Amino acid sequence: MARAKLQYVCRECGAVSPKWSGQCGDCGAWNSMEELQPSAAAQGPRSGGYAGEAARITRLGDLPAADIPRISTGISELDRSLGGGLVTGSVVLIGGDPGIGKSTLLLQVLALLPAEQTLYVTGEESAQQVSLRGHRLGLDVSGLRLLTETQVENVIATAERERPLVLVVDSIQTLYTAALQSAPGSVSQVRESAASLVRLAKQRGITVILVGHVTKDGQIAGPRVLEHMVDTVLYFEGDPGGRYRMLRAVKNRFGAVNELGVFAMQEDGLKPVANPSAIFLSRHSRPVSGSVVMVTREGTRPLLVEVQALVAESHAPQPRRVTLGLEQNRLIMLLAVLSRHGAIALFDQDVFINVVGGVRVSETAADLPMLVAALSSLRDRPLGLDLVCFGEIGLSGEVRPVPNGEERLSEAAKHGLTRAIIPAGNRIRKRIDGMEILPVEHLSDALDLL
Incomplete structure (x- = not known):
């Protein structure tokens, strides 16, 4: 009987190799190749379906359209x-x-x-x-x-x-x-x-x-x-x-x-x-610079979070760009847009961005709040405790709409926020009591409002 050959499998991506190597050739992970025993390599997928009976074709139209219990x-x-x-x-x-x-x-x-x-x-x-x-x-x-x-x-x-x-x-x-x-x-x-x-x-x-x-x-x-x-x-x-x-x-x-x-x-x-929104808001006793409230959307519900920024003079050859809870590369891109279309250069400033509470925001609606908070910290100008904003910013400086704008505004109104800077594409028809909505089409329009 021929001796079964050893195989090696990557624990990161599952790729199989006939010999061991320090780096996986498929995913590039280092020191991830593990020995796969001959019995495991020779063992194929088990026969039989999940129901333990012969396979048969089912028409989807014959299945009842009932809710999943x-x-x-x-x-x-x-x-x-x-x-x-x-x-x-x-x-x-x-x-x-x-x-x-x-x-x-x-x-x-x-x-x-x-x-x-x-x-x-x-x-x-x-x-x-x-x-x-x-x-x-x-x-x-x-x-x-x-x-x-x-x-x-x-x-x-x-x-x-x-x-x-x-x-x-x-x-x-x-x-x-x-x-x-x-x-x-x-x-x-x-x-x-x-x-x-x-x-x-x-x-x-x-x-x-x-x-x-x-x-x-x-x-x-x-x-x-x-x-x-x-x-x-x-x-x-x-x-x-x-x-x-x-x-x-x-x-x-x-x-x-x-x-x-x-x-x-x-x-x-x-x-x-x-009420998760309440734990992610600092509720300062007085307005502070570098802080703004945004409405993000996690799954099916809107969530209010506070975005904080600190802009300080840099003494290093390469200014630092640090984000916690947001994407760092997106901050670098937005600062370039601010320099090109807002005439505000931060090439000699360290910029630190943080989302309060440890929540991670991955959607593009955080673009406008990041720049608004950074500008507030740069000028040392508080924005007020009643302001909320959200919106995506393109490379040409336009403020693009984000999904479910009306639900975001309703959630902000429930927590007592009375002013909202939103993309013009998210302008709503019906009025929200007690809230002043300020739609903007370009980054320069938002800077003028601030």
Whole structure:
């Protein structure tokens, strides 16, 4: 019998190579090639469909157009991130930094659901440690069904016998399958263990929640294909030492992407924040320079955040451009637009931009607030506590409209803001009581208003 040849797989992108190299030839990652055992390389995809029956063609017109039934977790912000709750037979992957609250949140969810409908599989902690956490949080975990196991075949056998409605696995990197010889946490073990649990969820209609470790770059550890296999991917954001946590949906087959749930870490666990806009606004006692309120949109809801800027004289050959919560390259581009179309050059100034509260804003509606805050800091001119602005800025200096402008203005009016600088394309027909709307078409128009 010919000896099986070893193969090497990249833990970042899953590319397979016949020999080891220091850098992956596909994704360019360094020191990411791991040995793939011959048994794993020779093992092909398992036969059979999810339903365990012969494949047949289905016409979409024959399927009923009914809403997807969901299971409420009992935590409003988690339901929002999931798109309305857990979907039967779906697989959810939750990632985040160590100590940010992944296990705490899931233990709270299981304590709120009927005990006979849940099963908690832990491969990192003992039963005593889980019990101590539950009592420390003040949860009623006396009826919680707990399984301390790391072999995926035993986990599936127990789930087949107990038939829980919700299965939590903490974490996927600790599981291994006896069919492979590699160590738990390797690319092949994580991929095969996750595939087995996905098959279990689809066959038996069990909702599976997986906890995933993250790398130093903030990505889910293991092969990138892991995020493609599951239905929903949630990431915890925020400082583990801070008070607030943000749970963002970066993938959701049953809801809106980029939906954001906000929690406050307290002694008795993570508590949902009913009004997130209030925690992201400083509410200064008097107007200060370099601060402006903008309305961003996270998923399906508008959110008020405060953008702060500090512009100071630079004594270095290359002025610094630093952003926290925003894209740095976009700030560099906007400062060039300000110099070209606003006749305000900051080539000899350090510019620091920060979004209060640690929230990350990725949409282009933050363009106008960034320049407005930077100009306020440069001139040391406060803008007032009642001003809100949003808008995208093009390379020719035009202020472009952003989606859902009317909803953004309504949210700002609810929090007592009375003046709004918005793109002319977001001009609304009906009047909002108590708010003065100032539409602008070009960056120069906004500078004139300021």
